[in-house]
Amino acid sequence: MAETARSVLVVDDEADIRALLTDLLKEDGYKVRPAKTGAEALEAVAKDVPDLVMMDVKLPDTDGLGVLKTLKREHPELEVIVMTAFGGSSTAIKAMEHGAYDYVTKPFEIDDLLATLRRVFEHADMSSEVSALRLELGKSAAERERIVGSSKPMLEVFKLIGKVAGSDATVLITGESGTGKELVAEALHRASKRNPHPLVKVSCAALPETLLETELFGHEKGSFTGAMTMRKGRFETANKGTIFLDEIGEMTLATQTKLLRILQEREFERIGSNVPIKIDIRVITATNRNLAEEVDKGRFREDLYYRLNVIHVDMPPLRERKDDIPLLVEHFLVKYRHAPGAIPTTISEEALTRLVDYDWPGNVRELENAVERAVVLSRGLPITAEHLPFSNRIEVKDRRAMAERRSRLLDEDESETDADATAATNGAPGANGSGSLKDRVSELERQLIKEALERAGGNRTKAAEELGIYRRLLYAKIKEYGLGD
Ligand SMILES: Nc1ncnc2c1ncn2[C@@H]1O[C@H](COP(=O)(O)OP(=O)(O)OP(=O)(O)O)[C@@H](O)[C@H]1O
Numbered sequence: 001m002a003e004t005a006r007s008v009l010v011v012d013d014e015a016d017i018r019a020l021l022t023d024l025l026k027e028d029g030y031k032v033r034p035a036k037t038g039a040e041a042l043e044a045v046a047k048d049v050p051d052l053v054m055m056d057v058k059l060p061d062t063d064g065l066g067v068l069k070t071l072k073r074e075h076p077e078l079e080v081i082v083m084t085a086f087g088g089s090s091t092a093i094k095a096m097e098h099g100a101y102d103y104v105t106k107p108f109e110i111d112d113l114l115a116t117l118r119r120v121f122e123h124a125d126m127s128s129e130v131s132a133l134r135l136e137l138g139k140s141a142a143e144r145e146r147i148v149g150s151s152k153p154m155l156e157v158f159k160l161i162g163k164v165a166g167s168d169a170t171v172l173i174t175g176e177s178g179t180g181k182e183l184v185a186e187a188l189h190r191a192s193k194r195n196p197h198p199l200v201k202v203s204c205a206a207l208p209e210t211l212l213e214t215e216l217f218g219h220e221k222g223s224f225t226g227a228m229t230m231r232k233g234r235f236e237t238a239n240k241g242t243i244f245l246d247e248i249g250e251m252t253l254a255t256q257t258k259l260l261r262i263l264q265e266r267e268f269e270r271i272g273s274n275v276p277i278k279i280d281i282r283v284i285t286a287t288n289r290n291l292a293e294e295v296d297k298g299r300f301r302e303d304l305y306y307r308l309n310v311i312h313v314d315m316p317p318l319r320e321r322k323d324d325i326p327l328l329v330e331h332f333l334v335k336y337r338h339a340p341g342a343i344p345t346t347i348s349e350e351a352l353t354r355l356v357d358y359d360w361p362g363n364v365r366e367l368e369n370a371v372e373r374a375v376v377l378s379r380g381l382p383i384t385a386e387h388l389p390f391s392n393r394i395e396v397k398d399r400r401a402m403a404e405r406r407s408r409l410l411d412e413d414e415s416e417t418d419a420d421a422t423a424a425t426n427g428a429p430g431a432n433g434s435g436s437l438k439d440r441v442s443e444l445e446r447q448l449i450k451e452a453l454e455r456a457g458g459n460r461t462k463a464a465e466e467l468g469i470y471r472r473l474l475y476a477k478i479k480e481y482g483l484g485d
């Protein structure tokens with residue numbers, strides 16, 4: 001399979017880009033066919049299915065995302081890399097949701113581009129080896145939706161899960177409490193070919209050292225007082241599957257040494273026995289501690305740390321991906337709807353703004369609890385600010401800080417266009433709060449955009465350039481302020 005040249009269909013309306021990619025890919029040994037439009041692309045694929053499609057999402061005749069959807073529906077195995085203009089990451093997210101393998105932003109970094117391509121094909125080789133794996137990957141895509149998020153950091157997490165799911169590499173998941181570490185461990189297991197076998201979870205914090213060891217390794221009958229029968233440990237139960245060692249930072253040095261041996265030799269003995277037992281296992285660990293620091297302090301074995309940290313998934317705290325909050329709220333409103341089968345409870349703009357403004361020290365878990373509680377309190381009626389746990393605790397001082405932060409966020413909007421464009425198209429609040437400062441800033445913004453548009457003679461690209469914002473954000477603002485035709 002790897003011997004025959006891979007074929008790539010390049011879909012872009014710009015002749016320069018088509019020529020550039022064709023040259024580049026041919027040089028790298030690929031067979032290339034170009035297409036100018038969505039219709040041409042579909043026709044080309046119908047004639048002969050390529051190994052990969054590289055496609056601009058902005059096509060002259062149709063919406064590129066629509067073409068992507070059609071392609072993936074008719075050829076689920078076909079991999080598609082989407083090209084977007086720099087800053088169009090909400091489009092990229094949509095493309096990933098519709099099954100694109102990856103996205104690249106224009107202008108291209110040639111090396112990145114080729115690396116991405118090679119990755120696709122490695123992935124394709126791996127997944128066609130076992131057709132069952134394909135099935136698992138398909139399943140994982142659906143399951144992955146249980147981890148909600150569309151912010152850039154979460155998108156990176158999803159990509160990483162997809163990338164390492166097929167391998168047996170040891171994964172270390174770090175992040176603050178409530179960020180979804182366990183969810184990631186589950187997703188990794190489900191997406192792997194070990195999925196039919198057990199995922200065994202052990203919290204290293206829940207048990208004192210000796211009990212944790214019997215729990216993990218099991219014991220022979222009579223190995224210690226009270227050991228009346230032989231007991232299999234969790235490692236044995238997890239054979240052929242995955243073991244998830246949660247709160248690994250709490251494991252004592254003695255137990256760490258035993259774990260290290262299992263990782264090195266893939267065998268262990270039950271306590272009170274000297275018969276080695278072979279195991280075939282994937283190890284995933286998680287901690288909310290900084291393990292590197294623990295190593296420095298001599299509380300964690302350095303060699304074990306490197307063994308565990310082959311792949312590192314770092315879960316970003318919720319306050320650093322506030323874009324995800326409206327999505328998560330929606331997700332939990334469905335999850336905790338008032339009664340089974342009932343229409344999900346709705347939420348007022350003000351309440352949602354509060355949720356977005358709050359800093360969530362307990363991360364997604366705290367948000368989930370807050371939404372669940374609010375659904376109960378509101379008894380199926382729309383949730384308002386008074387149903388939120390912190391509604392009565394906001395001091396005047398905090399209100400001022402909130403207003404300041406909101407206006408700061410507004411400034412940042414100008415540079416962080418992706419987040420804003422997503423929020424704007426999602427109709428998320430925060431973009432139309434009710435504070436008078438906010439109103440005045442909005443009015444000023446509307447005025448500045450209007451003037452820039454006039455000066456640019458209605459040319460939006462020019463106006464966006466002058467304002468120093470992305471075109472996508474300008475479009476969103478034009479719509480928001482009703483400045484369009
Ligand atoms: N991205 C997400 N989408 C949907 N639900 C989420 C997400 N992240 C976390 N949750 C939910 O939040 C709760 C906490 O997640 P999880 O147990 O995975 O966190 P954790 O990082 O393991 O926390 P801890 O360190 O406290 O054990 C769970 O109910 C989980 O379902």
Ligand SMILES: [Mg+2]
Pocket residue numbers: 181182246
């Ligand atoms: Mg956890």
